[in-house]
Amino acid sequence: MSAPAQRAAVAAGAPYVERQEEVLTDAALAFVAELHRRFTPRRDELLARRAERRAEIARSGRLDFLPETAPLREDPLWHVAPAPAALEDRRVEITGPADDRKMTVNALNSGARVWLADFEDASSPTWENVVRGQLNMADAFRRRIDFTAPGGRTYALRPAEELATVVMRPRGWHLDERHLTVDGRPVPGALTDFGLYFFHNAQRLLDLGKGPYFYLPKTESHLEARLWNEVFVFAQDHLGIPHGTVRATVLIETITAAFEMEEILYELRDHASGLNAGRWDYLFSLIKNFRDGGERFVLPDRNAVTMTAPFMRAYTELLVRTCHKRGAHAIGGMAAFIPSRRDPEVNEVALGKVRADKDREAADGFDGSWVAHPDLVPVARACFDAVLGDRPHQKHRLREDVRVTADQLIAVDSLEAKPTAAGLRNAVQVGLRYIEAWLRGMGAVAIFNLMEDAATAEISRSQLWQWVNAGVVLDDGEKVTAALVREVAAEELAAARTETGAWQQAHDLLLKVALDEDYAEFLTLPGYDLLG
Structure with a gap:
């Protein structure tokens, strides 16, 4: 007697979104179901481990580098896989939600080298946004995303060689997608976003001379990076995509991940392309993990915590050193300013701060950085052009002068504000x-x-x-x-x-x-x- 067929993922209780059948094909839903059955149990274990680790931090009031992985950190011989051509030069990256059609066209046309197409923090996870984001990605890669907005203004893609390379950010491990279920259980949002995107676009991107590239958010440990690597290996093998085609940049936006940067790169070494320094989530994670630590860990107003604060510089300089030691790109933080067409004085002050921030990152050894608005692309590019010149990156700067201790990474009480x-x-x-x-x-x-x-x-x-x-x-x-x-x-x-x-x-x-x-x-x- 033959084994019963495995059921595909089911769109349950979701409002209909126009053209969703193009995304939710039988084959795509079967692929997502396979991801869910193979990897959600381990995801659940790792979420439980987060809680255990948080409890230990509450008891001890500290964090440290992992003693059991010290030999890995001390081994000078291993490196991540070489960057593909499309990710060799990342001097300016623009971010924005994939669910907005206008933003999709504008981001691709922005002049940035990379567009972080966001299904995570810059996208509210309504079912409509989840589906529309997938449709916009597929339409963009097929050059079917040109449109005319109400009022008559048209939006069209520039020639392919002028478009930003897409690096897609799925949701973090913690959030489920309640509208997509397997055997009655919600599929993790991370596997929903990754699975649908990879299934529909991996081969198409290869045909375009690029590949399925990802930003991985909210990672808290190298074990979570290991799980992502297992997902990548399976997905490539299952769909006949060459091993190592996937490239992942990990956001070091949790305080626990800051203590495991080398281990995270090692786990993803066949698929890793870099690390990113994220500011607000990093501070959020620091508060969350040390919230029982009393006055020692109290942060001042968020805008008073700049990237020049001692504990933030320890984090960013360690990130650059770690990346370049292992042959990975180091990507800097976000310039979130939105230029005003009504107040030139506000613009002048804000753009001066943006330039100072990007000049600092380029001088520190970062290979690129983020902006939130197309008008900031030339500003950030000029800062990195001044340091990089014709070179695509500055991985040759190993920053061996950097020495960071565990205490320096959590020295919140060094702030005067x-x-x-x-x-x-x-x-x-x-x-x-x-x-x-x-x-x-x-x-x-x-x-x-x-x-x-x-x-x-x-x-x-x-x-x-x-x-x-x-x-x-x-x-x-x-x-x-x-x-x-x-x-x-x-x-x-x-x-x-x-x-x-x-x-x-x-x-x-x-x-x-x-x-x-x-x-x-x-x-x-x-x-x-x-x-x-």
Whole structure:
């Protein structure tokens, strides 16, 4: 008697999205189901391990490099695979959600070398956004994404050689896709996004002279990188794609991953292309992991924590040294400023800060960096051109002068800035405004001339939680309490209600994740239940 056939993934309870049948083919859903059955159990184990590690940090109040992997770190001989031609020069990368058709065309046309096509923090994970993002990617690779917007303006792709190389970012391991199930259980969002994208586009990208390239978010350990590597090996083998075709850049945006950079590159060495230094998620992770550490780990206003802070420089310089030691690209952080066409004075000050930031990254040895807006591409490019010249990168700069200790990576108490009343209000304002937009399906949101994504809301609500629980006293002498946060939130809600939106829902979610005694690991977990 033959074995029963394995059932494919099922789109369950999802609203119909126009053209979704092009994405949710029987073969694609069967592939996603196979990914789910093979890898979700290990994903679950690793999420449980995150909780165990967090508990250990709470007990010890510290982190250190792993003693069991010291021989790997000390071995000078291993390197990651050489970068493919399409990822050799990454001096400017632009980020943005893949679910917006206009942004897709503009990002590809921006003049940046790479477009981070985002299914994660810059995309609210509504079912419509998930499907539209996949459709936009396939349409772009087939050059079928030209369109005319209401009002008559047309958007069309430039010649292929002028387009940015796409590096797609799936969701992190923690978030499920409730609308896609296998045997009655939701498929992890990471496997949903990766599986559908890889199935439909891997061979097409090879035919275009590129490949399926990925940014991996929210990684917390080398074991999670190992799981991704196993996914890549299986996917390539299953679909007949040559081994090593996949390339992955890992965002070092958690404090635990900062202690395992070499191990992460090693696990992905056949598929690794670099590491990225992400600012807001990194600070969010630091607060989350050391939230029981008292005053020693209290961060000041988020905008006061620059990349020149000692513990942030330790992190970025270690990243550059690690990448170049192993032959990988080191990619710098985000320039989130949104240029204003109405206020040249604001632009002048902000662009000066962007230039200083990108000059610093290029001088430190980074091979490229992120921007959030097409107008910033030439600004960042000029900074890296000045250092790189005609070279595609500066991996020859091994930064052997860099020596970073475990204590330096967590030396938050070296900061002179302190929390302020203005900073508390800004955290409420930005958190409220971002969450409201996210609940309406917008993941990339311009707030106070900055392009914000989910990491923004995470750092904002985490700082509120930390300041309340640490009993922080602000610069005006007032102690931060739950009552004070509620008072400020009520004022901001009243002000925001002059605009149409899901303000009450956003207010309630912000206060829940900022003030609940049990800290929510990610605000998108309770937030996901509120999405349509």
